[in-house]
Amino acid sequence: MSEMICITCPLGCHLSIQRISETEISVTGNRCSRGETYAKEELLFPKRVVTTTCRAVGLPAGAQAASLYAPRRVPVRTADAFPKEKIPELLKLAANLEVTLPVRRGEVLVRDALGTGIDLVATRTISCGEPS
Amino acid sequence: MKQLKFDAAVIGGGAAGMSAAAELRSRGCSALVIExxxxxxGILMQCIHNGFGLIEFNEELSGPEFAQKIEERAVASGIEALCGTTVLEIRQEGGFHVVYGVSSRHGVVRVEAKAVVLAMGCRERNRGNIRIPGSRPSGVYTAGLAQRLVNIDGYIPGKDVVIIGSGDIGLIMARRLSWxxxxxxGVVEILPYPSGLTRNIVQCLEDFGIPLYLSHLTTNIRGKDRVQGVEITPVENGAVRYDKSFEIPCDTVLLSVGLVPENELSRNLGVEINPATNxxxxxxxxxxxxxxxxxxxxxxxxxDxxxxVAEEARRAGAFAADWLAGASPQRELRLKTGSNVRYLNPSKVDPDRENKIYLRSMVVKNGAVLEARIDGRVVKSIKKAHVQPSEMLFLTLGPKDLAEPDQRTASQSAQVEIAIV
Structure with missing residues (x-):
């Protein structure tokens, strides 16, 4: 028997969880069905959307001179929720990744990261254009 | 000096400024955003985490994604923007609002506008605001400043961190720095409950085994050149228990202790400020x-x-466009904060159209009812499964709710009281 708080909505139901087998649990204390879905996913296959940044490289010297603003980091995220146990490995991968500018929002930087089927994508466009 | 003329000058190029300007453009007014x-x-560019846009775009986006989608809309509508320009003053000269700013590219910029939309956002409360005793070593940052350093500039503020205050930005930074x-x-919170969302407590603290010290006060920041530790003291039944103080060694302290609207420009212009909202x-x-x-x-x-913000800003843009076209409401009813309501925004309603009102509760309550009353008569009531101060509420009041029962025109002195019961 374990306890957890449902985070699906602000009500924050206190859930009691009974493990039936390796792959089965029973949930009580939830005021709606989303509580059960949340508890099952969180206990059996916990996932998180991972957001971090990568080093930005390749900004042309001219572009840097034209704009006072030269971004050093490119924000990235997993295109979908990512298995929690593989997050440390993914962060290492992202920390060592260099992204050559320009980059477009949504551009896939790593396809099928660590064999999960989930891509790592850029979350902003950096165009190196003239400042407004 | 660069001189410009626009129907509307929008101060601030974040989600609010861009949305207001886009709305003004779509209604045929020229609009300049000054950033x-x-x-x-705006601040979204450093909020690289997920969770923005569920209402606006029906998907979960990171801050930069949300900002760029709003920007694309705004640019498509034909707004103009002046970036790298700091507004120093807004003045009234010869029937116009005149905005003075400075820019390293253009020098002094003077913008003449018939209307101004204030969209400067807010800033973080800092150590001075909460008066934490101790020395003045380096290594004390507001959470948002640390967020900028990490996510945009690519620097780590320190290695061993204590976070004071359990606001969402602090929680998000706990995860960001852990990653x-x-x-x-540890995260130290003076109140007996966290001020951030439960979701963030679970995903930003519990995922990493970070201790949350509720009902604890930071009673000292220690360190000569660099922070060496913070002294934490439990608060029991309102008493600060110095006999139970303990120290957490660290080299960095982040403050996540609330936000204050940034209204220096507004005050200098003579804008009156509501003390409940700042x-x-x-x-x-x-x-x-x-x-x-x-x-x-x-x-x-x-x-929250x-x-x-985007929704409210669009309305502000639309209202500014109406004002530029010479329209104004026939009459307005004053809104009054009733029981358990911290504030209401706006503070008046136009009984001839639909009004959207944002409000904040003062209490945590399950099974609450949000009530609007005129002269004690309930004109609208909405059931709320759960209310809490950190969760903004809204309601709409329209001509049907605000009409007098006997078809008399509501008097100017009529008030609409909004309460949580």
Whole structure:
């Protein structure tokens, strides 16, 4: 028997969880069905959307001179929720990744990261254009 | 000096400013956004985490994604923007609002506008605001400053971190720094409950085994050149138990202790400020006491969600366009905060159309009812499964709710009281 708080909505139901087998649990204390879905996913296959940044490289010297603003980091995220146990490995991968500018929002930087089927994508466009 | 003329000048190029300007453009007014950073987007550009846009775009986006989608809309509508330009003063000269700014590219910039939309956002409360005793070593940052250093500039503020205050930005930074190789030794909250969302408590603290010290006060920051530790003292039944103080060694302290609307420009212009929100008092069309000066977004009141900011800002843009076209409400009813309501925004309603009102509860309550009353008569009531101070509420009041029962015209003195019971 374990306890957890449902985070699906602000009500924050206190859930009691009974493990039936390796792959089965029973949930009580939830005021709606989303509580059960949340508890099952969180206990059996916990996932998180991972957001971090990568080093930005390749900004042309001219572009840097034209704009006072030269971004050093490119924000990235997993295109979908990512298995929690593989997050440390993914962060290492992202920390060592260099992204050559320009980059477009949504551009896939790593396809099928660590064999999960989930891509790592850029979350902003950096165009190196003239400042407004 | 660069001289410009626009129907509307929008101060601030974040989610609020861009949305207001886009709305003004779509209604045929020329609009200039003035932004102090080198690019549009505002604070969203450093909020690389997920969870923005569920209402506005029906998907979960990171801050930069949300900002750029709003920017694309705004650019498509034909707004103009002046980035890298800091507004120093807004003055009234010869029937116009004149905005003075400085820019390293253009020098002094003078913008003449018929209407001004204030969209400067808010800033963080800092150590001075909460008066933490101790020495003045380096290594004390506000959470948002640390967020900028990490996510945009690419620097780590320190390795061993204690976070004071359990606001969402602090919680998000606990996760961000944990993922960046730092060790977070604890989050210290003076209140008996966390001020951030439960979701963030679970995903930003529990996922990393970070201790949350509720009902604890930071009674000292120690260190000569660099922070060496913080002294934490439990609060029991209102008494500070110095006999139970303990120290957490660390090299960095982050403060996540609330946000304040940034209204220096507004105050200098003579805009009256509501002490409950620290933002301007606004009428039913989000106009301040200065005719033609509107306010929206976090400069008006601190919002929970950027989605609400964008929505409110669009209304401000539309109201500014109406004002530029010479329209004004026939009459307005004053709104009054009733029981358990911290504040209401706006503070007046126009009984001839639908009004959207944002409000904040003072209490945590399950099974609450949100009530609007005129002269004690309930004109609207909405059931709320759960209310709490950190969760903004809204309701709409329209001509049907605000009409007098015997078809008399509501008198100017009529008030609409909004309460949580």
């Amino acid at each position: 102090r950073e080198e690019e549009l987007g 960046s190789g730092c060790k977070i030794h 933002g301007p008092w606004v009428d039913s069309r989000l106009m301040t006491n200065i005719p033609g000066v509107f306010a929206c977004g976090n400069v008006l009141h601190v919002h 969600l950027v989605d609400y």
